[in-house]
Amino acid sequence: MIQLLTGFKQLWHEKLAFKIAASYMLLLLALVLALPVLPIAYSPNELDLHYTFARPLTKGSDAWHWLGTDVLGRDVWANILYGARSAMMISFPVMLFSTVLGLVAGTSAGFFGNNSLKVSRAAALVSVLSLSAIFYYALYLPLSLHSTDLPLKYTWLSLLFLLLILLVLHKALLPLLKKWRFAEVQLSLPLDYLVLRLTEAFTSIPRLLLILALASFLQPSVVLLSIIFAATFWTSTARLARAEMLKIKQLPYFEAAQSIGVPRMQLLARHALPNMLGPVVVTFTFGLAGLLALESTLSFLGIGVPGTFVSWGRTIAGIRSNTSAWWLVVFPGIALAATVWALQTISYHLLNYFGERK
Amino acid sequence: MLQYIFKRFLLSLPALWLLVTLVFLLSRLLTGTPGEEQILQDGGGFYSKGSTASREKAYISYLERTGQNLPLFYFTIKATPEPDTLHLVHPEAHRTFLKQLHWQYGNPVAVNRYFTSIKNLEQALGTAHKNHFQPYFESLYQTTSPEIIKQALASFPKVVSNASINTEVAEWEAAGENLIQEQNTYTYLLPSFRWHGTANQYHIWFINALQGDMGISFRDSRPVNTILYDAMANTWWLILISIIVAFMISFELGMLLAMPQSIKLRKLLLPSLFIIDSIPLFLLALLLLVLLATPSFLQLFPVFGLGYHTMQGGSWLQRIGILSQYMALPAICLTLSNIPYLTSLIYRSFSEESKKDYARTAKAKGFSERQVIRTQLLRNTLLPTITVLSEALPALVAGAIVVETIFAIPGMGRLLVDAVLARDYPVIVAIVLVVAVFRVVLYLLADVGYSLADPRIRHAAS
Numbered sequence: 155m156i157q158l159l160t161g162f163k164q165l166w167h168e169k170l171a172f173k174i175a176a177s178y179m180l181l182l183l184a185l186v187l188a189l190p191v192l193p194i195a196y197s198p199n200e201l202d203l204h205y206t207f208a209r210p211l212t213k214g215s216d217a218w219h220w221l222g223t224d225v226l227g228r229d230v231w232a233n234i235l236y237g238a239r240s241a242m243m244i245s246f247p248v249m250l251f252s253t254v255l256g257l258v259a260g261t262s263a264g265f266f267g268n269n270s271l272k273v274s275r276a277a278a279l280v281s282v283l284s285l286s287a288i289f290y291y292a293l294y295l296p297l298s299l300h301s302t303d304l305p306l307k308y309t310w311l312s313l314l315f316l317l318l319i320l321l322v323l324h325k326a327l328l329p330l331l332k333k334w335r336f337a338e339v340q341l342s343l344p345l346d347y348l349v350l351r352l353t354e355a356f357t358s359i360p361r362l363l364l365i366l367a368l369a370s371f372l373q374p375s376v377v378l379l380s381i382i383f384a385a386t387f388w389t390s391t392a393r394l395a396r397a398e399m400l401k402i403k404q405l406p407y408f409e410a411a412q413s414i415g416v417p418r419m420q421l422l423a424r425h426a427l428p429n430m431l432g433p434v435v436v437t438f439t440f441g442l443a444g445l446l447a448l449e450s451t452l453s454f455l456g457i458g459v460p461g462t463f464v465s466w467g468r469t470i471a472g473i474r475s476n477t478s479a480w481w482l483v484v485f486p487g488i489a490l491a492a493t494v495w496a497l498q499t500i501s502y503h504l505l506n507y508f509g510e511r512k
Numbered sequence: 513m514l515q516y517i518f519k520r521f522l523l524s525l526p527a528l529w530l531l532v533t534l535v536f537l538l539s540r541l542l543t544g545t546p547g548e549e550q551i552l553q554d555g556g557g558f559y560s561k562g563s564t565a566s567r568e569k570a571y572i573s574y575l576e577r578t579g580q581n582l583p584l585f586y587f588t589i590k591a592t593p594e595p596d597t598l599h600l601v602h603p604e605a606h607r608t609f610l611k612q613l614h615w616q617y618g619n620p621v622a623v624n625r626y627f628t629s630i631k632n633l634e635q636a637l638g639t640a641h642k643n644h645f646q647p648y649f650e651s652l653y654q655t656t657s658p659e660i661i662k663q664a665l666a667s668f669p670k671v672v673s674n675a676s677i678n679t680e681v682a683e684w685e686a687a688g689e690n691l692i693q694e695q696n697t698y699t700y701l702l703p704s705f706r707w708h709g710t711a712n713q714y715h716i717w718f719i720n721a722l723q724g725d726m727g728i729s730f731r732d733s734r735p736v737n738t739i740l741y742d743a744m745a746n747t748w749w750l751i752l753i754s755i756i757v758a759f760m761i762s763f764e765l766g767m768l769l770a771m772p773q774s775i776k777l778r779k780l781l782l783p784s785l786f787i788i789d790s791i792p793l794f795l796l797a798l799l800l801l802v803l804l805a806t807p808s809f810l811q812l813f814p815v816f817g818l819g820y821h822t823m824q825g826g827s828w829l830q831r832i833g834i835l836s837q838y839m840a841l842p843a844i845c846l847t848l849s850n851i852p853y854l855t856s857l858i859y860r861s862f863s864e865e866s867k868k869d870y871a872r873t874a875k876a877k878g879f880s881e882r883q884v885i886r887t888q889l890l891r892n893t894l895l896p897t898i899t900v901l902s903e904a905l906p907a908l909v910a911g912a913i914v915v916e917t918i919f920a921i922p923g924m925g926r927l928l929v930d931a932v933l934a935r936d937y938p939v940i941v942a943i944v945l946v947v948a949v950f951r952v953v954l955y956l957l958a959d960v961g962y963s964l965a966d967p968r969i970r971h972a973a974s
Contacts, residue, residue, distance in 0.1 A: 298591060354524075360947070362910040364535075366929070372542055455929060457932055498786070
């Protein structure tokens with residue numbers, strides 16, 4: 155953490171591009187946070203139907219349209235500001251979530267490999283059974299009960315039933331099985347193989363294609379789209395975390411910690427994770443840039459997001475109904491490109507910084 | 513060598529299978545029945561003239577034609593009250609009603625008897641009374657709780673006094689009583705496992721896909737293969753032209769940047785390439801469209817489509833002439849978006865090679881910088897770019913989706929976007945499969961090319 159902060163400081167003083175990019179991002183963040191108190195005359199979805207396709211610097215019915223309006227008279231300036239907020243509200247949580255997901259998958263794949271995570275047959279059986287019970291009673295049944303409008307007491311009953319089953323599985327079945335020699339045999343879980351195949355499956359077609367296909371199966375919704383993003387973005391962090399973990403495993407300090415018997419969780423959390431923080435931050439910012447571009451592309455195509463979702467992509471899409479309305483492309487386009495540029499610059503300089511240190 | 517390639521091919525199969533199966537199953541699981549909306553629409557439309565019964569028939573025959581009447585997978589694990597053939601029940605309101613009944617009472621025999629008795633009663637009343645009773649039946653089709661069903665049973669005889677339907681009314685009352693008495697609510701806590709055998713949608717789709725048959729489009733009932741084939745031809749040319757041009761330009765730029773005397777050029781070009789790289793492709797395409805193809809600025813290129821309407825007759829030379837006008841701007845977009853990445857990679861590769869001993873030797877022997885780069889380093893830097901080529905092509909496919917949509921080129925990308933908007937799942941799944949297979953083949957080709965170019969790798973592999 156300290157290393158990261160000194161890195162930021164050093165880059166801030168030495169690299170002009172980094173300074174510009176970082177201050178742009180801070181400014182954008184401040185604008186987004188201050189949005190509720192900013193004096194903006196129009197809300198982003200407010201229609202000013204007398205002034206459709208107004209050029210920049212037109213006086214509208216309430217106030218000036220500084221950057222013009224689109225086909226329905228929505229103010230471009232308001233849409234740019236609120237679009238920044240939407241972009242951040244999608245990309246930050248998604249990237250955080252997928253980074254955590256990728257870290258868990260990648261570090262465990264790298265740490266355990268194919269042979270070192272061992273469970274007895276009894277424990278494997280019990281965990282498979284309890285997982286399927288959890289899936290059935292805590293996910294499938296409540297959803298079905300909700301869709302059939304049955305009273306809530308049925309859901310409570312199913313959760314109670316789940317508790318009972320879990321108790322029976324862990325307190326009765328597991329000790330019973332442990333007496334049987336066949337169930338005592340240790341199985342090794344090929345975690346590395348599984349994670350690798352899964353990342354391969356997710357990356358074997360272009361991400362945009364996969365996201366378009368998945369988005370078409372669901373109703374247009376920001377939450378569902380965020381889930382799809384997270385489900386497709388974890389792979390890059392997972393790959394990186396796996397590679398870093400394999401490297402760290404070979405380092406003397408890590409072997410020393412292992413040999414004095416530091417517990418696994420502590421080994422991962424205190425000794426491995428801090429060492430891969432730098433590269434993870436680099437992929438995080440790089441992923442943010444990719445996510446921003448992807449989100450605006452989807453909004454532009456009108457796929458996966460509801461029509462009321464304020465986004466730079468939606469404003470830019472207005473050009474398709476009137477190709478001479480250049481202000482619809484130029485202003486949100488500059489905002490989009492500048493943000494992507496800033497994030498990529500930050501990530502590029504951080505990457506160089508960490509590369510030089512090694 | 514052959515053995516190695518075969519092994520690589522086999523290793524890439526599990527991921528391919530996993531992806532395609534996942535996409536196929538999700539496409540059927542997460543969605544309702546596509547096409548239902550068109551059949552169900554009340555106002556306007558082709559199907560609206562028919563009665564409910566004929567609509568139901570159209571719906572069933574549609575399901576049978578597209579194979580959607582079959583179960584999805586080899587087996588299902590469902591809650592016991594959830595019926596198997598629910599998706600065959602026609603109006604959607606009835607389907608939810610039936611589902612609710614099943615979940616509430618958990619007794620399939622009694623529920624089916626009750627549901628049929630309501631339907632029979634409605635039919636027996638005939639069209640004469642239809643308007644009068646419609647609100648009553650509409651509320652009946654939504655009533656699931658036992659108390660309200662009891663009330664309805666009690667209140668019905670007062671509403672109607674018609675001797676011809678006495679048997680139906682009696683049956684309905686008996687079925688209702690039976691339903692309430694024989695209810696078995698808590699069966700939902702038990703899962704039930706049902707085996708369907710090979711007569712399921714996944715098996716049929718998978719076997720057909722293995723034989724190269726991708727099924728039939730939901731949207732226009734044409735075979736997916738034909739649709740894909742038509743679209744692929746356009747995309748293929750777009751991608752091929754862009755990758756070749758992008759590679760040529762990137763190589764020239766990379767070589768230019770690698771020269772020691774071009775410090776100024778590096779300072780100018782690298783940041784601007786970085787900026788181009790941070791403009792999303794759709795924005796780049798729109799900017800070029802606004803700048804170069806609208807009457808308000810410069811109109812150098814035709815905007816939309818591939819100009820099929822102007823191509824009636826004419827020799828193939830003329831056709832290519834017209835086609836290239838329409839293809840130019842999209843190809844420029846794709847090329848431009850790929851240049852930054854390729855150039856920086858090639859530049860890095862050149863500057864790494866130029867540090868090696870043989871480059872210094874060449875310089876010592878009196879070759880000029882230019883000659884060193886063109887004659888000595890070029891061959892060795894060409895090698896790693898083979899892998900880059902196989903990496904860049906998927907990015908090009910993703911780019912083609914955007915560019916084709918913006919410039920209205922009837923290719924794969926546009927087909928995908930249209931299919932997504934129309935929820936035409938066979939086409940979507942087929943495109944995913946084709947692109948994934950394409951990528952596997954490309955990786956194998958890159959492997960072969962790599963080991964042909966560098967004998968050391970060939971030895972390492974075998």
